[in-house]
């Protein structure tokens with residue numbers, strides 16, 4: 001069995017601020033100290049991914065593919081990655097945060113550095129995909145990135161076996177996908193911008209142990225698949241985003257700030273979701 005690691009950054013131990021997860025080109029003009037904080041956080045993100053790789057291999061995985069899943073998706077430090085892995089980087093991937101799940105032999109997806117869904121109180125950097133998406137509802141159920149990505153993985157018959165991140169990211173993922181998903185909490189949130197953290201070494205020790213257990217138990221999990229015709233609704237922060245998204249032929253206005261569509265399967269969901277998010281990325285003051 002091969003394992004795909006979907007590596008996000010906000011749920012990394014020690015991270016509580018956007019400054020820590022924004023690559024320098026995003027924050028041009030900020031103080032150099034901010035860039036230094038990003039550099040420290042990406043090194044810690046890479047170390048957590050390495051802990052997950054070590055655990056996966058110890059638990060019986062033949063190979064581990066890592067998909068850099070945060071922002072521009074060029075955060076991991078390749079020279080510092082575990083030498084046994086291959087890795088995917090760069091943005092605009094057709095399968096987004098679970099690019100690689102369609103590769104031959106992938107038997108489990110591991111989420112590392114994950115965060116809670118938009119709107120969650122007391123959850124560090126909680127959001128869904130980007131700042132302007134207020135909610136994603138699958139057949140009426142509100143989900144975050146852990147749900148979006150599970151549906152895409154499910155289309156390829158692959159279950160999510162591990163989630164690491166803050167306490168609410170772990171709780172929300174397991175509430176949606178089941179207690180069979182191994183959860184590793186590296187910090188407990190006080191607010192959107194504060195948390196009580198484990199020591200980074202202890203976080204990595206627990207991630208390694210969780211990943212080993214997840215690799216061993218993944219075969220017992222069932223993927224989360226999208227029922228045909230299931231209604232997906234996306235709610236934005238502003239009506240102008242819904243205006244634009246509703247121009248997509250298979251997408252309809254469903255509320256003042258919301259659109260809905262009913263994809264035939266998880267792959268159609270992935271593609272329509274991407275199109276909707278691109279369309280909704282509009283300037284607020286043209």
Ligand SMILES: [Zn+2]
Nearest residue numbers: 008009010070
């Ligand atoms: Zn992210």
